Amino acid sequence: MKSTASQFPQNAREALADETLQNVLENFADGFPRKRAAAISRLDEFDDLRDAARDIKNHVLANLDTYLTRFEERVLENGGQVHWCRDAAEACQTILEICQAANARTVTKSKSMIGEEIAINDFLERHDIEPVETDLGEYIIQLREEPPSHIIAPAIHLSKEQVAETFVEKHTDRDPDRTLTEPRVMLDEARAELRGKFLGADVGLTGANMLVAETGSIATVTNEGNADLTMGLPRVHVALASIEKIVPTLEDASTILRVLARSATGQEMSVYTTFATGPKRSDDLDGPEQFHVVLLDNGRSELLGSEFQDILRCIRCGSCINHCPVYSTVGGHAYGWVYPGPMGSVLSPALIGLEDAHHLPNASTLCGKCETVCPMHIPLPRMLRSWRTRQVEQNLQAATSRYGLELWAFMAKRPRLYRVFSAMASRVLRMMAGKNARIRWLPLGGGWTSKRDMPAPQGPTFMSQWKQNRDRYS
Amino acid sequence: MTKPEQRSPSVALFVTCLVDVMRPSIAFAAVSLLERAGCQVSVPESQTCCGQPGYNAGHEKNARLIAQQVIETFEGYDYVVAPSGSCAGTLKKHYPEMFAGNAAWRGRAEDLSSRTWELTSFLTDQMNFTPSGVRFNHTVSYHDSCSGLRELGVKDQPRKLLAAVDGTEIAESDLAESCCGFGGLFCVKYPDISAAMVDHKIGDVMAGEADVVLGGDLGCLMNLAGRLTRKNLPTKVWHVAEVLAGMTDKIDPITGPSDDEAAK
Structure with a gap:
């Protein structure tokens, strides 16, 4: 997808003005966090599991080559194939070649954020192959030709009325006057539309929540079972995953599964958790004839050993997004690329470049909520700050804030000069205030006064009053 | 053995730049509360700002220079108390991170960190004040x-x-x-x-x-x-x-x- 991250402020303004979106977001802000809190309160060892999950991924990242190689060996032993892809273009080309070799006309897809990252749908369409999203949310936004707005709830930005309108508009062989008010009825309609697609697809493309090195398996979790139909019915199964999705053993996978759904939706487990290992064996009743794993790097190996390595522990539960006060104010599309919210603001600059994504690390109050709810203990605020440091190093910061902060630091390092400056600032601000002690407009301070009054300083600075009278107000 | 709590602890007030300019009454209130809780309060004169605005904006070098000045200014007091969680947090949590790669300053930053408190937390958790x-x-x-x-x-x-x-x-x-x-x-x-x-x-x-x-x-x-x-x-x-x-x-x-x- 084409990034609009550089227009973040404009995107955000549009989101704030969108009344339907604001209504949807109001419900969103309440839902997932409450469910997560309830799920966690039922599991005493949740914090121990978080520590264990973090340690597993840290160990993997320190030994990534070993585990990826082991994974490949197992996949080959099982009769599957592994395709190593450096970037999005290589991954798209690889998938296209697999599809063309299978004479594929339609490809069913279960939700994959890596698929969004490499924009595989557009690529397949350009080569006359029809991709069909089978996750309900993804299916809806595919009909609407929109990108996902959340990594686990791609259509969370839509009201059910908008979904109904979309179905009426796109499912043209149905009665246009039918009643579509109940979610259940809409779900049944989508299911009926998708059933034929599942059966007719030549290739099934899934993501993978984890790759298990000891068995060469891929793990998927869904609530709809669509990944199972996507990987089980067509002749060819392609699993698309980024390299950091690897875990050493099934035991490790189960540790991570125990924190994943609880953090994401507040479920103990997702409804379907599937481990797929190789193609159909001779005595299997069903399953794909071919099993391919497309392993994508796309900039991730560059993060190893950097101050951003910890983001590679991310298991895409969406908890940081669900709890982010900025996300719940502007929604996911405002961020302008595939991954929104705190994890996205850390990851996107690495994947699309800091220049394009320069707003994202700044679009946070560093309130720290994300880190407290991250099941993998990823220090998201620290990394947002590290991107800001890189911006300063690369001269990508706006001139006004750069010079302002340089001037501030210059003063702060010189206490005597600082006293003179602060006394002067206090006097000027008090002169600007009305009788009600409020400043309604500040030159160069429009960012503040466009939305709020500036309370005027109460009087001379504390440091000057303290010298004269220690007992003021007592 | 005399516990340090048995003499009045010396407390340096970290006024914070915002309170200094915008609302001195908060600092006067902090002094009054600390004294009522039995502390000997000082206001070190060479304090300015904790450096957080620059630190959070990615100006790490400047933030470190300001932090060094704060560390020096507030050495020798039993406690450093700020009427702000965010400034106290900068001294307590972020200064040690800033000097992670600098053994000499890391120790001094950790020493300051161990003595730094947010006001309400200091009054209750440390001074048991009501x-x-x-x-x-x-x-x-x-x-x-x-x-x-x-x-x-x-x-x-x-x-x-x-x-x-x-x-x-x-x-x-x-x-x-x-x-x-x-x-x-x-x-x-x-x-x-x-x-x-x-x-x-x-x-x-x-x-x-x-x-x-x-x-x-x-x-x-x-x-x-x-x-x-x-x-x-x-x-x-x-x-x-x-x-x-x-x-x-x-x-x-x-x-x-x-x-x-x-x-x-």
């Missing part, structure tokens, strides 16, 4: 500022202190722990988003019983107060230290004098 003879006849909503809450664990301490104030009822807001949208430079870089965030908080407060919002960080309080007055809403805003020190009769709230008083 205010007495203070009255404030209001129903208050307490805003838990992000840094104080998540970096320093300040949550129950201000409520415990307020429980000893006559006439004060706390009406807890569901959004007490939600960010107000201040975020330092965030609020001037993204004013639309910041305003929408503060409106969520204000909406929740207005829906409840509270007629006053209290908090422990002037940045957040100025954001809340500035938005309340811009929208002509009646809720008043004070810093918790001003209430605990019994100062509210002598000074206007952060939201300023009421329109009647201003007209006088």
Whole structure:
């Protein structure tokens, strides 16, 4: 997808003005966090599991080559194939070649954020192959030709009325006057539309929540079972995953599964958790004839050993997004690329470049909520700050804030000069205030006064009053 | 053996740059509370700012230079106390990170960190202080500022202190722990988003019983107060230290004098 991250402020303004979106977001802000809190309160060892999950991924990242190689060996032993892809273009080309070799006309897809990252749908369409999203949310936004707005709830930005309108508009062989008010009825309609697609697809493309090195398996979790139909019915199964999705053993996978759904939706487990290992064996009743794993790097190996390595522990539960006060104010599309919210603001600059994504690390109050709810203990605020440091190093910061902060630091390092400056600032601000002690407009301070009054300083600075009278107000 | 608590501990007040310029009464209130709790209070003269604005904006080098100055200025006191969770958090949590790769300064930063406290937390957790003879006849909503809450664990301490104030009822807001949208430079870089965030908080407060919002960080309080007055809403805003020190009769709230008083 084409990034609009550089227009973040404009995107955000549009989101704030969108009344339907604001209504949807109001419900969103309440839902997932409450469910997560309830799920966690039922599991005493949740914090121990978080520590264990973090340690597993840290160990993997320190030994990534070993585990990826082991994974490949197992996949080959099982009769599957592994395709190593450096970037999005290589991954798209690889998938296209697999599809063309299978004479594929339609490809069913279960939700994959890596698929969004490499924009595989557009690529397949350009080569006359029809991709069909089978996750309900993804299916809806595919009909609407929109990108996902959340990594686990791609259509969370839509009201059910908008979904109904979309179905009426796109499912043209149905009665246009039918009643579509109940979610259940809409779900049944989508299911009926998708059933034929599942059966007719030549290739099934899934993501993978984890790759298990000891068995060469891929793990998927869904609530709809669509990944199972996507990987089980067509002749060819392609699993698309980024390299950091690897875990050493099934035991490790189960540790991570125990924190994943609880953090994401507040479920103990997702409804379907599937481990797929190789193609159909001779005595299997069903399953794909071919099993391919497309392993994508796309900039991730560059993060190893950097101050951003910890983001590679991310298991895409969406908890940081669900709890982010900025996300719940502007929604996911405002961020302008595939991954929104705190994890996205850390990851996107690495994947699309800091220049394009320069707003994202700044679009946070560093309130720290994300880190407290991250099941993998990823220090998201620290990394947002590290991107800001890189911006300063690369001269990508706006001139006004750069010079302002340089001037501030210059003063702060010189206490005597600082006293003179602060006394002067206090006097000027008090002169600007009305009788009600409020400043309604500040030159160069429009960012503040466009939305709020500036309370005027109460009087001379504390440091000057303290010298004269220690007992003021007592 | 004499425990250090048996002599009056020496406390250096970290005034914070915002309190120094915008609202000196908070620092006077802090001094008064610390003295009532039995501390020997000093205000080191060469203090300026903790460096957080630059640090959070990625100006690490400048932030480190300012941090070194703060570390030097506040050496030798038993404790360093700030009427702000975010400035105290910078000294306590971020200074040691800033000098992770510098053995000499790391030790000094950790020493400062171990002596640094946020005001309400110091008064309760360290000094076991309870205010007495203070009255404030209001129903208050307490805003838990992000840094104080998540970096320093300040949550129950201000409520415990307020429980000893006559006439004060706390009406807890569901959004007490939600960010107000201040975020330092965030609020001037993204004013639309910041305003929408503060409106969520204000909406929740207005829906409840509270007629006053209290908090422990002037940045957040100025954001809340500035938005309340811009929208002509009646809720008043004070810093918790001003209430605990019994100062509210002598000074206007952060939201300023009421329109009647201003007209006088």
